[in-house]
Amino acid sequence: xxxxxxxxxxxxxxxxxxxxxxxxxxxxxxxxxxxxxxxxxxxxxxxxxxxxxxxxxxxxxxxxxxxxxxxxxxxxxxxxxxxxxxxxxxxxxxxxxxxxxxxxxxxxxxxxxxxxxxxxxxxxxxxxxxxxxxxxxxxxxxxxxxxxxxxxxxxxxxxxx
Numbered sequence: 001x002x003x004x005x006x007x008x009x010x011x012x013x014x015x016x017x018x019x020x021x022x023x024x025x026x027x028x029x030x031x032x033x034x035x036x037x038x039x040x041x042x043x044x045x046x047x048x049x050x051x052x053x054x055x056x057x058x059x060x061x062x063x064x065x066x067x068x069x070x071x072x073x074x075x076x077x078x079x080x081x082x083x084x085x086x087x088x089x090x091x092x093x094x095x096x097x098x099x100x101x102x103x104x105x106x107x108x109x110x111x112x113x114x115x116x117x118x119x120x121x122x123x124x125x126x127x128x129x130x131x132x133x134x135x136x137x138x139x140x141x142x143x144x145x146x147x148x149x150x151x152x153x154x155x156x157x158x159x160x161x
Contacts, residue, residue, distance in 0.1 A: 035047070035048070056068055056069050056070075057070065057085075057094070057096075057101070057104070058094075058095075059085045059092035059093060059094045060092060060093045060094070060095070061090070061091075061092050061093070066092060068085060068087065068092065070105055070108055070109075070110070070120070071109075071120075071122070072087050072088070073085055073086065073087060073110075073120050073123075074086045074087060074088065074119075074120055074123045074139050074140070074141055074143065075113070075117055075118060075119045075120060075123070075139070075143075075145055076094070076098065076101055076110075076117065076118040077116055077117050077118075078098050078116040078117075079116070083095075083096060083097065083098055083101070086143070088140075088141045089141070098116065098118060101118060102118055105118065109121045109122045111151065111154060111155060111158055112151050112154070113137070113145055113146070113147045113148065113151055113155075114146065114147065114148040114150075114151065115148070117145060119137060119145055119147070121158060121159065123139045123140050123141070124137045124138070124139060124140075125138045125139060125140050126138045127147075127155075130146060132149065133149035133152070134146055134147060134148055134149050134152075135147040135152055135155070
């Protein structure tokens with residue numbers, strides 16, 4: 001069985017039409033994603049990043065190693081040159097630098113909130129103005145994260161406000 005539809009992507013120079021084909025694999029065939037393109041355009045690279053950002057990342061709690069899905073992460077913070085990954089009720093440590101995690105997660109729902117914090121936009125319950133042009137994000141788990149004014153423009157753009 002094959003499903004077909006067209007997706008229109010708005011570009012600076014106009015609108016680009018992408019045909020998306022979804023096929024059900026035959027018995028015994030593995031599932032796959034195939035991208036056919038003349039060049040690796042920013043749109044294609046973004047699509048690839050979105051798929052990659054769905055992978056689990058590795059984090060540590062003591063001597064134990066965990067695989068964490070990005071959708072379970074509330075925010076990531078650097079404190080004293082250590083990177084911490086916050087879930088609803090647990091905190092893990094990551095060996096990766098914040099900029100590496102930002103690159104890996106930026107195509108998904110993550111946004112730089114300050115020099116030391118990456119924030120999962122899907123975990124924000126509410127936003128409120130704070131002092132000095134900053135915003136405060138109340139997360140679904142009750143924690144609050146301050147968003148520096150330097151990143152407010154990107155936040156508003158990503159949230160469509």
